[in-house]
Amino acid sequence: MTKRSKITGLNFVLAVPDAMATARWWIDVMKFDSLRDLGGWVFVSRGPCTIMLGSCPDAIPPKELGDHQYFGYIEFDDIDAYFAEIDRDRADIIKKPTSEEWDMREFAVRTPDGHRVMFGEDLSR
Numbered sequence: 001m002t003k004r005s006k007i008t009g010l011n012f013v014l015a016v017p018d019a020m021a022t023a024r025w026w027i028d029v030m031k032f033d034s035l036r037d038l039g040g041w042v043f044v045s046r047g048p049c050t051i052m053l054g055s056c057p058d059a060i061p062p063k064e065l066g067d068h069q070y071f072g073y074i075e076f077d078d079i080d081a082y083f084a085e086i087d088r089d090r091a092d093i094i095k096k097p098t099s100e101e102w103d104m105r106e107f108a109v110r111t112p113d114g115h116r117v118m119f120g121e122d123l124s125r
Helices: 019-028 062-069 079-085
Strands: 010-016 034-037 041-046 049-055 070-075 092-099 104-110 116-122
Touching: 010 019, 010 070, 019 034, 019 041, 019 049, 062 070, 079 092, 079 104, 079 116
Parallel strands: 010 049, 070 116
Antiparallel strands: 034 041, 041 049, 092 104, 104 116
């Protein structure tokens, strides 16, 4: 039997008008833990999840991408605790925490640049 490799991280790459401004939003509003400025690229992380933000002022605005504005589904072990942790007054919450029939409890936000992301917790565990 061949040994299977494990996924050790989860990374998303997003084109945004101003990487540092978007990174500050992830840190201040969504409570990600770390920020790394690489000049033109800024990475924000929380646990094994890293969001790589590239400054691309001429990229297509996410609001013009329709349903393709969604870029990820990030799972937590306690989604209600995470929802309580974020700055809900500054987050554009487009779906409040909801338990779904597919055994996920989830909520969604829209970033200041227009990307949408889902956050969820697997209720079947």
